[in-house]
Amino acid sequence: MTLIEFLSGRYGELLLKGLIVTLQLSGVTLAASFVIGVVLTLIRLSPLWIVQQAVGLLVDAIRSVPLLVHVIFWYFGAPELLPDGLRMWLYARDVNFICAAVAISIYAGAFISEDLRSGLRSIPRGQSEASLSLGFSGFETFRYIILPQAFRITVPPLLGQAMTLTKNTSIALMIGVPELVYQARRIQDITYEPLMPYASATLVYVVICALLTLASRAYSRTALSHRTEPERTPATREQSA
Amino acid sequence: MIEILQTYGMQLLIGGFPHTPLGGLALTVILAVSGLVLAMPVGLLMAVPLRSRFRPVKALAELIVFYIRSVPLLLHVLWVYFLMPAIIGVSFPPAITMLITLVLFNGAYISKIVVAGIDALPRGQTEAALSLGFGRVQTMRHIILPQALRNMLPSLVSQLSLLIKETALGAAIGATEATQTFLDLADNLPGQAIQVYALLALAYFALCYPLLLIGRRLERCVGKAQKIATEPAS
Numbered sequence: 001m002t003l004i005e006f007l008s009g010r011y012g013e014l015l016l017k018g019l020i021v022t023l024q025l026s027g028v029t030l031a032a033s034f035v036i037g038v039v040l041t042l043i044r045l046s047p048l049w050i051v052q053q054a055v056g057l058l059v060d061a062i063r064s065v066p067l068l069v070h071v072i073f074w075y076f077g078a079p080e081l082l083p084d085g086l087r088m089w090l091y092a093r094d095v096n097f098i099c100a101a102v103a104i105s106i107y108a109g110a111f112i113s114e115d116l117r118s119g120l121r122s123i124p125r126g127q128s129e130a131s132l133s134l135g136f137s138g139f140e141t142f143r144y145i146i147l148p149q150a151f152r153i154t155v156p157p158l159l160g161q162a163m164t165l166t167k168n169t170s171i172a173l174m175i176g177v178p179e180l181v182y183q184a185r186r187i188q189d190i191t192y193e194p195l196m197p198y199a200s201a202t203l204v205y206v207v208i209c210a211l212l213t214l215a216s217r218a219y220s221r222t223a224l225s226h227r228t229e230p231e232r233t234p235a236t237r238e239q240s241a
Numbered sequence: 242m243i244e245i246l247q248t249y250g251m252q253l254l255i256g257g258f259p260h261t262p263l264g265g266l267a268l269t270v271i272l273a274v275s276g277l278v279l280a281m282p283v284g285l286l287m288a289v290p291l292r293s294r295f296r297p298v299k300a301l302a303e304l305i306v307f308y309i310r311s312v313p314l315l316l317h318v319l320w321v322y323f324l325m326p327a328i329i330g331v332s333f334p335p336a337i338t339m340l341i342t343l344v345l346f347n348g349a350y351i352s353k354i355v356v357a358g359i360d361a362l363p364r365g366q367t368e369a370a371l372s373l374g375f376g377r378v379q380t381m382r383h384i385i386l387p388q389a390l391r392n393m394l395p396s397l398v399s400q401l402s403l404l405i406k407e408t409a410l411g412a413a414i415g416a417t418e419a420t421q422t423f424l425d426l427a428d429n430l431p432g433q434a435i436q437v438y439a440l441l442a443l444a445y446f447a448l449c450y451p452l453l454l455i456g457r458r459l460e461r462c463v464g465k466a467q468k469i470a471t472e473p474a475s
């Protein structure tokens with residue numbers, strides 16, 4: 001049986017369903033983790049030392065625990081702590097998907113906030129000093145001078161995080177979210193033949209990552225190459241796994 | 242929580258050992274450390290074709306590394322777990338399967354770290370060594386690698402904490418490392434499951450957070466050392 005034959009049958013349909021769930025999960029968590037990352041970064045800009053340290057420790061703690069453990073905690077543990085009404089509401093919905101999304105968003109959010117922070121830090125102090133002395137207020141300086149530059153520098157690492165996040169959604173299979181690898185495994189359970197389903201799933205991930213890599217390269221070429229100053233990409237954070 | 246630790250602490254630490262193969266947190270640490278130690282030579286070896294001046298070799302190496310990095314670790318684990326036996330006819334216990342996967346997976350990441358570490362060194366180092374009469378291999382062995390390895394140290398420390406986290410996926414194939422052991426315990430203590438999960442998270446935090454701090458400190462030291470080394474002597 002060739003890959004084409006395999007994919008055009010009902011197994012292809014199952015894998016397609018899995019792919020859709022993977023993309024949904026990736027999309028939702030990408031958006032949510034970006035918001036979480038931005039919020040964490042903003043809180044960390046607080047002038048209060050204790051707030052900075054507390055959020056820093058929280059981010060480090062989130063990053064120190066494997067994603068699988070986050071997922072397990074949010075699926076098996078957290079619903080127990082919810083009030084009854086909320087729990088019923090949750091269980092009436094797609095509880096596996098929601099819990100996986102929450103766990104992955106928080107985990108990826110911590111990594112994204114690190115990327116954003118090192119992006120902000122890579123802007124030389126002269127920029128804010130110059131802008132302040134030109135009469136911009138503190139907020140205006142941040143909004144119009146620092147943020148646009150920092151964002152531009154942070155896009156490539158963020159695309160890297162998007163790639164990692166897409167791969168990480170596969171961990172949701174451990175709590176029964178029917179994403180791509182889950183479907184591949186299910187097909188293997190039906191056919192007792194691992195090669196085709198795993199090869200198809202692998203191919204999909206390779207294509208997704210190739211697209212994101214190309215996007216990142218194209219971005220670096222166009223957006224970052226016009227800078228007159230020497231390149232100051234932030235130190236790459238370790239990949240989340 | 243204290244009670245759970247008092248009653249089941251040993252089980253969480255080493256699994257059912259000596260009645261069953263070693264498990265629990267001990268297995269997690271062993272898998273991670275041996276994974277890193279074995280992935281180092283793999284990474285160094287993979288770095289050679291990555292820096293090859295012969296284009297097809299370089300392209301092939303890039304392709305392999307890209308493949309390894311673009312597929313989720315969980316899928317790699319399943320490949321090794323289900324297809325290794327089919328291909329070579331020998332099936333390994335889950336812990337060994339996990340180790341093989343971790344070594345190959347991290348080898349690819351480390352090879353990138355190695356290449357970045359070598360490329361970060363000023364060209365003058367190679368040129369000076371060559372003009373002093375060192376051969377290509379000698380230059381690499383005595384001049385470039387020692388310096389590159391020092392620069393790579395922070396990345397390698399964070400790689401170890403990544404490995405510790407990655408071993409958790411052993412639970413997917415039934416390797417009795419920390420996550421699997423804690424999950425089994427949570428099944429046996431239905432009322433206290435959430436405390437067991439909290440303990441599990443704490444255990445990983447206790448393992449990885451110090452590594453994170455050490456990595457950060459090393460990064461600062463290496464950064465400073467590099468700054469001094471590359472500043473022109475006046």
